[in-house]
Amino acid sequence: MSDNSVVLRYQDGEYEYPVVESTAGNAGFDISKLLPQTGLVTLDNGFGNTAAYKSAITFVDGDNGILRYRGYPIEQLASDGGFIETAYLLINGELPNADQLAEFNREITQHTLLHEDVKRFFQGFPRDAHPMAMLSSVVGALSTFYPESHNPFDAAQRHLSTVRLLAKLPTIAAYAYKKAMGQPFVYPRNDLSYVENFLRMTFAVPAEDYELNPVVVNALDKLLILHADHEQNCSTSTVRLVGSSHANLFASISAGISALWGPLHGGA
Known part of the structure; x- marks a missing residue:
């Protein structure tokens, strides 16, 4: 024994x-x-x-204020880098070097724009539609625009779907806000950072110039790092469960967004 x-x-x-x-x-x-x-x-x-499984991604000890991604303490990640570096770390297991970070940023920047037909989804929603309903619906619908992504065993397509989701989710969230406000949609700009782009798409209006506040940009970047991953929570479990049926990534993430909507989870 x-x-x-x-x-x-x-x-x-x-x-x-x-x-x-x-x-x-x-x-x-x-x-x-x-x-x-x-x-x-x-x-x-x-x-x-x-x-349910072995994981080397995230460790959380809320009682003692500990959060680590891939073994890196959150304090280091929040002080030394930005959200895009953290996203790369979570996906690939190690922080990117300068060339890898530049290429990852380039990939994301190339995919921030939504197909024009996707905008019509927002036009069909009631003005008082819940933002999580819009977010989940549009993310699921993205799979119809990228049928080549339906094979979850194609590593190249999995990577491309991951990049597309990272790139397009800020645009989708900003459009959901604009729908609720009755304001025109603002297209993404390739010369802005990930967070800057989101803030501009969300709050800019045609009638006046929009000036980015660096304090707000930095705060939101840190917030995204802190919320990038939280172990095997309800939405993570939902994504894994749906993905285990060999559903495509867009469908799996759409289900996870619906789980996040619940008041016992994100309550978003």
Whole structure:
């Protein structure tokens, strides 16, 4: 019997399950053979004591104020870089060098514009439509404009869909706000940063010049870093569950946005 295992005694049998150590947080033990060995399943309402998978992306300890992405403390990421560097880190596992960051920024900048037909979706929504309903609907509809993205096993298309979502979500969110305000949509500009573009698309109006406030730009950039990933929360679980059916990324993220809408999660 291993010193690094958990032993279950049931009826006349004794069953050993290996402990899985963690680099941060709680260790666990692997019960994947429990059913075939014992005929039993576990009951864990709400999955409060269940780890569904191994992950090396995010560690959160809210009680002690700890948040790490890929092992990097949030304080370092927020002080030394911006949201785009953090997004690259979460996707690829390491921070980008200067060339990788420039290429990633170039990719995102190329895809900020929405197809003109997408704008008609917003025209069809009531003025008092909930922004999360608009966001979820339009993100799901993007898959109809990119049918080549429907194969989740195509690595190049997965990457392109990821870039498109990162690039277009600020535009979609800004358009949802403009719809609610009864104001004309503002196109993205390639000479602005990710956050600057979002602020301008959201708050600029044709009647006057819009001046970016660097304090607001910096604050929003830090806010995006802090909210970039929060472990296996409700929306993350939803995206993974829908994605496990081999649905495309747009459909999976649309479902996650709907989960975020709920008052017990984001309450957005």
